[in-house]
Amino acid sequence: MNxxxxxxxxxAFLACSIQVCAAAKHSVYDTKVEQLVSPLGIDNPAxxxxxxxxxxxxGFIQKSYRIRVGTDSAAVASGSADVWDSETCLxxxxxxxxFKGSELAPATTYFWTVAVExxxxxxxxxxxxxxxxxxxxxxxxxxxxxxxxEPDGEIIVPFIHGIKVPEHLHRxxxxxxxxxxxxxxxxxxxxxxxxxxxxxxxxxxxxxFYVNGQRQGxxxxxxxxxxxxxxxxxxxxxISNSLRPGQANALGVMLGNGFYNIPNERxxxxxxxxxxxxxxxxxxxxxxxxSRQTITTDARSWRAASGPITYSSIYGGEDYDARLERDxxxxxxxxxxxxxxxxxxxxxxxxxxxxxxxxxxxxxxxxMSSEVNSKGFRVYDFGQNMSGIVRVSVKGRKGQSxxxxxxELLNPDGxxxxxxxxxxxxxxxxxxxxxxxxxxxxxxxxxxxxxxxLENGVDAADANPLSLPQVVGIQALHTANAAPQVGTFSCSxxxxxxxxxxxxxxxxxxxASVLTDCPHREKIGWQEQNxxxxxxxxxxYDLSSLFPKIMxxxxxxxxxxxTIPTIAPxxxxxxxxxxxxxxxGSAFIICPWxxxxxxxxxxxxxxxxxxxxxxxxxxxxxxxxxxxxYGLGDWFDIAPGKPGRSKLTSNGVTxxxxxxxxxxxxxxxxxxxxxxxxxxRYSALAARIKDSYNKAFxxxxxxxxxxxxxxxxxxxxxxxxxxxxxxxxxLNALVDDIRQRGNALTAGDIGYRYVLxxxxxxxxTDVIFDMNSHYDKPGYGWQLAHGATALTESWQAYGFVxxxxxxxxxxxxxxxxxLGGIRQADNSIAFHNIEINPMPVGDVNYASTTYQTPxxxxxxxxxxxxxxxxxxxxxxANSAACVTLPASTASQVSDYGxxxxxxxxxxxxxxxxxxxxxxxxxxxxxxxxxFQVADPVW
Numbered sequence: 001m002n003x004x005x006x007x008x009x010x011x012a013f014l015a016c017s018i019q020v021c022a023a024a025k026h027s028v029y030d031t032k033v034e035q036l037v038s039p040l041g042i043d044n045p046a047x048x049x050x051x052x053x054x055x056x057x058x059g060f061i062q063k064s065y066r067i068r069v070g071t072d073s074a075a076v077a078s079g080s081a082d083v084w085d086s087e088t089c090l091x092x093x094x095x096x097x098x099f100k101g102s103e104l105a106p107a108t109t110y111f112w113t114v115a116v117e118x119x120x121x122x123x124x125x126x127x128x129x130x131x132x133x134x135x136x137x138x139x140x141x142x143x144x145x146x147x148x149x150e151p152d153g154e155i156i157v158p159f160i161h162g163i164k165v166p167e168h169l170h171r172x173x174x175x176x177x178x179x180x181x182x183x184x185x186x187x188x189x190x191x192x193x194x195x196x197x198x199x200x201x202x203x204x205x206x207x208x209f210y211v212n213g214q215r216q217g218x219x220x221x222x223x224x225x226x227x228x229x230x231x232x233x234x235x236x237x238x239i240s241n242s243l244r245p246g247q248a249n250a251l252g253v254m255l256g257n258g259f260y261n262i263p264n265e266r267x268x269x270x271x272x273x274x275x276x277x278x279x280x281x282x283x284x285x286x287x288x289x290x291s292r293q294t295i296t297t298d299a300r301s302w303r304a305a306s307g308p309i310t311y312s313s314i315y316g317g318e319d320y321d322a323r324l325e326r327d328x329x330x331x332x333x334x335x336x337x338x339x340x341x342x343x344x345x346x347x348x349x350x351x352x353x354x355x356x357x358x359x360x361x362x363x364x365x366x367x368m369s370s371e372v373n374s375k376g377f378r379v380y381d382f383g384q385n386m387s388g389i390v391r392v393s394v395k396g397r398k399g400q401s402x403x404x405x406x407x408e409l410l411n412p413d414g415x416x417x418x419x420x421x422x423x424x425x426x427x428x429x430x431x432x433x434x435x436x437x438x439x440x441x442x443x444x445x446x447x448x449x450x451x452x453x454l455e456n457g458v459d460a461a462d463a464n465p466l467s468l469p470q471v472v473g474i475q476a477l478h479t480a481n482a483a484p485q486v487g488t489f490s491c492s493x494x495x496x497x498x499x500x501x502x503x504x505x506x507x508x509x510x511x512a513s514v515l516t517d518c519p520h521r522e523k524i525g526w527q528e529q530n531x532x533x534x535x536x537x538x539x540x541y542d543l544s545s546l547f548p549k550i551m552x553x554x555x556x557x558x559x560x561x562x563t564i565p566t567i568a569p570x571x572x573x574x575x576x577x578x579x580x581x582x583x584x585g586s587a588f589i590i591c592p593w594x595x596x597x598x599x600x601x602x603x604x605x606x607x608x609x610x611x612x613x614x615x616x617x618x619x620x621x622x623x624x625x626x627x628x629x630y631g632l633g634d635w636f637d638i639a640p641g642k643p644g645r646s647k648l649t650s651n652g653v654t655x656x657x658x659x660x661x662x663x664x665x666x667x668x669x670x671x672x673x674x675x676x677x678x679x680x681r682y683s684a685l686a687a688r689i690k691d692s693y694n695k696a697f698x699x700x701x702x703x704x705x706x707x708x709x710x711x712x713x714x715x716x717x718x719x720x721x722x723x724x725x726x727x728x729x730x731l732n733a734l735v736d737d738i739r740q741r742g743n744a745l746t747a748g749d750i751g752y753r754y755v756l757x758x759x760x761x762x763x764x765t766d767v768i769f770d771m772n773s774h775y776d777k778p779g780y781g782w783q784l785a786h787g788a789t790a791l792t793e794s795w796q797a798y799g800f801v802x803x804x805x806x807x808x809x810x811x812x813x814x815x816x817x818x819l820g821g822i823r824q825a826d827n828s829i830a831f832h833n834i835e836i837n838p839m840p841v842g843d844v845n846y847a848s849t850t851y852q853t854p855x856x857x858x859x860x861x862x863x864x865x866x867x868x869x870x871x872x873x874x875x876x877a878n879s880a881a882c883v884t885l886p887a888s889t890a891s892q893v894s895d896y897g898x899x900x901x902x903x904x905x906x907x908x909x910x911x912x913x914x915x916x917x918x919x920x921x922x923x924x925x926x927x928x929x930x931f932q933v934a935d936p937v938w
Contacts, residue, residue, distance in 0.1 A: 026055035026877065028116050028126035030856075035096070035544040035599065036356050041134035041200065041236025043353040045104055048096040051114050051126060052856045053877040058905035058927030060877040062092045066115040069101060076111040077128045083110060088117070094878055095600045095830050095854045106140045107198050107284045108133050134236055134353040135200055135282070141351075144282045144296035147342035148255075149181035149304040152275035157229055159262065159272030159572045176263040176273040180309040183279055183342060184252045185302045186332055187295050191246030193288040199251075202234040202351055203279045205258025205314070206444045209235075210330040211242040212250055220359040220479050221444065224513025224549060225259040227556040227569035228274040233354035233549075243285065251295065252330030253279050256444025257312040259523075259571060266316030267422040269522050270572050278345055303339035305329075309443065314523060317425045318442040322432025323398065352552070356483070356545025357513050361388075363478040370459065373414030378454045378462065382476040385450040385790040385804045387509035387519035389477050391441040394431060394457065396469030401430040402457035406449035408520070408803045416453045420801050421520035426455075437472055446479050448509060448519035448804040450789065481511040483541040486852035489815050492845045495773060496815065499780040503809035506791035507537055510806040511546075514553060514569070518793065518802040524567050525553065528583050528635075529807045531590040532753045536812035539851055544599045547591055551604050554588045555611045562618030564588045566632075577645075581631025582622075582655040582662075583750045588615055589662040593669060599854060600830030605669045616666055616682075619659050626685075626692035628655040634711045636794055636808075637748030638778055643794055643801070646748065648709040653697055654750050657715045660689040664719075690721055698722075703729030710737055711751025717758035731762045743770040744777040745795065753810035760818045760839075768818065769842040772811055780811065820849030821860050825882060830854040836873060836924075837884040838862045840938070855879045869936035873929040880925055886936040887920040896930050905929075 030052040034042050049067055053060060066088045068081035075082065084101025094116070104110070109132045115125045135141060156175060199216070201209050202223060209216045216237045223233035243249050255277035257263070264271040283295040295301075305326065311319035328334045368383035385408045394402055405426045407416030418425060425447050429440045457469040464470060489500055510516040514525035515533075530550060537543060550568070557570035564585030566578055573579060589612055592604035605612075622628050633646030633654050641647065646654070663686045670678035697706045698716070703726060706712035713734040716722050722730050734755070738745070747755045759768050775781035778795035786797040793805035817823040821838025824831045831853035838847060838860060846863035856876025863870050875881045887893050888911065895903035905925035911918070918937045 025122060026053050026060055026116065026118055026124050028053055028114060028124050031112075031114065031126045031129045033112070033129070033131040034355065035542070035601070038130050039355060040132045040238055041234070041353040042131060042355060043134040043136055045136055046099045047131060048098050049112065049114065050095050050097070050854060051116070053094065053116055053124070054856070055118070055877050055926070059925035061119055061926075062094055062116050062878050063119050064088050064090045064117040065094065065097070067097065067112060069099070069110055069112045071108070071110060073111045073128050073130070076113055092878060104133050106133050106135050106137075107200070109196055132198065132236065132238065134234070135351075138351070141200070141280070141282045142284075142294045142296050144280050145298045146278045146280050146345045146347045147183065147297045147299060147302055147304070148276045148278035148345060149183075149306065149340065149342065150178055150276045151343045152345055153178070154273065155275055156272040157274055158570070159270040161270055161572045161574065175271050176257065176261040177265070178257070178261060178276045179306045180257070180312050181255050181277055181304050182252065182307040182326070182329060183255070183302055183304050184250060184329060184334070184336060184339070185295060186248050186250045186334075187301070188248045189243060189245050189285060190287060190291075190293060192291070194240055194243060194245050195286045195288045196238070197240045197243050197283065197285045199237040199239050199281065199283045200234050201237065201253070201279070201281045202232055203253055203255050204228065204232060204274070204277060205260030206256045207279065208254045208443055209237065210252040211239045212244065213328075213331045214242055216242070218360055220361060221258065221446070221513070222358060223354045224357050225569065227553060228260055228349065230556045231350040231352055231552070234280070234351050235354050235358070239283070248332040250330055250332045250334065251281070251283065253281070254307055254309070254443065255279060256309065258314050258444060259569075262315060263313050265311070266313060266424050266426075267418075268313065268315045269422065269524075270315075272571065275345065278347070280351070299341050299344045302342050303336045304342040305336070305339040311428075312444050314445055315422055315425070316445075317427050317447070318445045319428040319430075320440055320442070321430040322438060322440070323430060325432055357549045358482055359479055359512055360482040361477045362480045362482070362508065365476040365478060367474060371414065373453070375413070375415055377415070378459050379410070379414060379416070380452045380454070380474055382450055382452070383789070384505065385448065385509075385788070386476065386478045386505060387446055387448050387512070387804070388479045389442050389446050390427065390452055391439065391475045391477055392429065392471060393437055393439040393473035394429065394469050394471050395435060395437045396431050396457070397467070398431055398434050400456075400469040401428055402469050402471065403428045403455040405453040405455060406447045407451050407453070408449050409799055410451055416451060417799065420799065420803070421448055421518070425520070431469055439473070441477060446519065448802070449476075452476070478508070480508040481513070481546060483511065483543055483546060485540060486542045487539040487816060488850045489820055489847070491819060491847035493843060495781060495784075496819070496844070498784055499772065499811060500815055502780060502784060502788060503536070503791050503812045504540060505789060506804055506806050506809055507533075507540060507812075509790055509804050511537070511541065514550065515806065517807060518805050520804070521802060524571065525550070525569065526567055526807075527554070527564070527585060527587040528749060530587040531594065532750065533806060533809055534591060534594050536809055538594070538598050539813065539816040542852070544595070544601065547595050548604060551588070551592055551608055555608055558611055558614070562614035564615050577630070577632055582619060582628055583631060583633070583658050585615060586658045586662050588612060589665050593665050596672070597824065597829060598831070602672060606673060609669065609673060612666065612669070616662060619662065623659070626656070626689045627652055627696055628659045631655050634747060634751045635749040637709075637711065637751065638746045638795055643796075643798070646711075646750075648707060648746055649711040649751065650697070650706050653706045653712045654715060656689065656693050656696075657719050657721060660686055660693060660721060661719045663689060693721055694723060700726070704733035705730065708733060708737060709746065709751075710734060710755050711747045713737075714747065714751060714754040714758040718754045718761065727762075731758065731764070734758060735764055735767055738767055738771060742777065743767070743774065745771055745779055749807045752808060753813070756810055756814050760814060765818050765839040765841045768814055769844075773842060816849055816851065819844060819847050821847075821862065822849050822851050822858055831858070832879055834858055834875065834879060834881040835884075836860055836881045838871070840864055853879065864936065867935055869933040871929070871931045873924065873931065875924055875926045877926045880923055883922055883924050885920045885931060885933050886918075886938055887933045888918045888937050890920060892934050892936075893920065894932050900931075903929075
């Protein structure tokens with residue numbers, strides 16, 4: 001940040017608010033517990049409360065708050081609190097305020113409100129909200145057992161990578177070929193009014209849960225995949241409205257394999273097994289008189305049978321035989337006399353509540369076009385490469401089957417190309433009744449695809465001389481993490497809008513219960529993208545509850561010597577450099593720090609600090625005179641030869657630079673946690689690493705690093721490794737390389753984010769614009785020109801690698817922070833202090849950007865015309881912004897027709913310099929503004 005007023009933002013904000021808030025009337029909205037709206041099953045016994053405030057007046061600041069928590073909604077609404085009353089707290093804090101009342105009970109619903117007082121004494125009270133606790137301790141599962149249809153067979157962990165499974169591991173048998181079970185229970189409830197009924201369910205690998213025939217929730221692939229030999233997630237359901245007091249009630253569960261058990265059939269990236277599919281459940285019914293009735297899984301009161309899912313694989317697809325359906329199996333009164341007693345399985349792992357990380361169907365896409373290919377099969381084109389499944393409606397004769405083969409690309413002859421996405425993957429449905437339209441969608445698998453080839457059937461519009469089954473309807477269902485969208489971006493340049501969509505589809509397609517690299521071939525969590533793409537993702541989606549899951553996966557996967565593997569959960573032990581590389585494992589250090597900066601949540605750095613220290617210590621054991629030189633380096637950079645390991649940048653550059661940033665970050669974390677000795681030790685180590693790095697890689701006589709690659713120079717600039725006074729030389733070397741290549745990029749997976757960061761920080765957005773404004777060189781435009789609808793794994797959009805990949809989407813961050821102009825001040829936490837500094841460039845004449853900060857929405861829409869620049873700005877309540885405008889003096893600027901100097905909420909007006917361009921900076925308190933700059937200076 002160039003203006004010196006950033007350290008004065010809050011004090012100026014406070015002073016301004018006192019002046020302009022006298023007539024303010026405000027409201028409280030978006031109340032959250034643990035950053036979730038009305039969460040179910042939170043397992044934090046001291047949950048944290050957050051809220052936002054809306055005010056029509058500028059300069060609102062919260063003077064005090066008062067939180068009330070109780071067990072009765074009406075009582076809380078009237079101001080009574082039988083659990084906790086915080087009393088009036090003189091504080092402007094509204095993000096993650098901790099509960100400090102008496103101990104909360106498990107499996108209980110609580111109600112709460114917050115009263116917010118403004119500076120003039122005006123008080124607004126939020127609507128009553130709720131949260132429901134989960135199960136804090138194993139004993140609270142009331143003796144629930146793990147049950148299944150079959151006992152565990154051979155456990156093969158870690159999994160085997162690739163298609164060649166050693167004979168001694170399977171001895172001629174198929175691995176993981178368990179029957180997919182259905183389990184049911186029927187219990188009569190007491191004839192008393194039900195106050196609440198909560199179900200806590202863990203079905204491994206995945207489950208669908210039914211109560212009295214009704215499927216519960218809209219989740220997909222519950223629970224999220226974890227390192228199952230250590231922990232699994234349970235999911236909480238409120239089933240109060242699905243139960244019938246005084247009557248028999250049926251609970252039903254269907255199980256699928258997921259990553260818990262991977263058969264070595266069809267396609268499998270990995271194969272192995274943690275055991276047979278199994279279920280653990282506790283249902284706690286609380287009656288109006290305070291009594292409770294508990295239903296738990298056991299071999300006595302439950303029954304098990306095979307179901308209609310005859311094949312289940314997270315990698316290979318799913319088969320469903322409707323002839324094997326058991327009508328009414330999940331309804332009361334069903335005759336389960338021929339069902340088996342389930343098998344109880346001892347399993348000792350941690351169970352943690354799944355919070356905010358569930359998958360769901362985000363979009364339904366119709367068929368855009370369809371054609372019959374050279375093989376005579378009809379191929380449906382949904383027009384978009386996405387993660388998901390299909391829903392198909394068919395009719396025919398009982399026992400006939402249709403097969404749908406999905407793919408993201410087509411071969412030249414129009415047939416599906418699964419060569420880079422996992423071959424074979426398909427979905428097969430067997431009809432259960434004659435001449436009846438039956439609709440089906442798979443339950444326990446998904447794929448990355450755009451096309452679906454219909455086999456063994458015909459489209460209803462086609463001739464059908466062989467009386468094959470007919471498809472009378474088909475849709476694509478895009479499945480992804482249900483994280484709320486919190487950002488928007490658009491601008492006057494169609495190419496940039498297309499790039500935004502290209503990246504966004506890749507983000508959503510790989511935003512599962514882990515951040516996958518691709519939604520088909522691998523579906524595993526490669527860690528480098530978790531921090532390199534973190535800011536790009538956080539601008540778009542609220543991932544405050546997904547990253548705690550990611551960090552838990554990382555710590556569960558950490559090796560004894562401190563190593564953080566390249567993937568988490570670590571299902572397979574990779575080799576040949578893929579098992580451990582610093583640019584991947586460093587997600588364990590960088591991600592939790594960024595979560596603290598973006599959301600104000602220090603839980604992750606506190607919880608994982610000892611394990612994070614072990615990783616730093618491990619990297620130290622791999623260093624030679626502070627230089628770490630192993631690993632994959634700048635993966636998929638652009639150079640002659642097959643893409644893969646870095647060719648243009650020494651891996652010692654990226655590994656050591658990342659190691660330096662890790663250590664520097666650990667120094668900040670130690671300071672935050674009140675560990676001054678650790679902070680000093682890490683700071684001193686960082687200084688030694690920097691010195692060694694420059695001795696090893698900086699060519700002082702030439703002003704560049706290593707082999708003068710874009711990545712080497714950019715990562716050195718962004719991490720602050722360049723010797724003082726030489727920054728301009730290294731920046732010029734970076735720019736010169738780009739310009740000499742005709743504005744072409746060469747940086748790969750690791751380096752490209754740093755290229756963009758270094759250029760933006762160095763004021764060279766013109767270079768960013770030029771690098772990303774053409775179609776004739778590998779990059780985003782090239783991918784679009786070659787038909788990509790989601791970001792591809794390679795800049796060149798090669799067909800032999802993934803065509804829906806997350807790792808290269810770093811321009812998204814610049815669209816928000818550079819072109820859109822919204823970013824957080826360096827000294828800010830949770831966007832309490834915001835920088836508004838759009839960087840108009842090239843032929844972009846307007847941009848509109850919004851982001852939902854923890855305090856509310858910040859929006860910036862700027863437009864430039866001859867002789868005039870306008871900016872419409874909204875700063876959320878309880879926040880302040882440092883605004884930069886292209887003006888030499890304040891007299892050039894007006895706000896809704898009022899001179900800037902006289903405008904409400906404006907303070908600290910001062911000139912400055914923005915990389916050689918005159919500009920004006922000032923502080924804007926919360927509120928909405930409409931700035932006009934006459935004769936802007938560019």
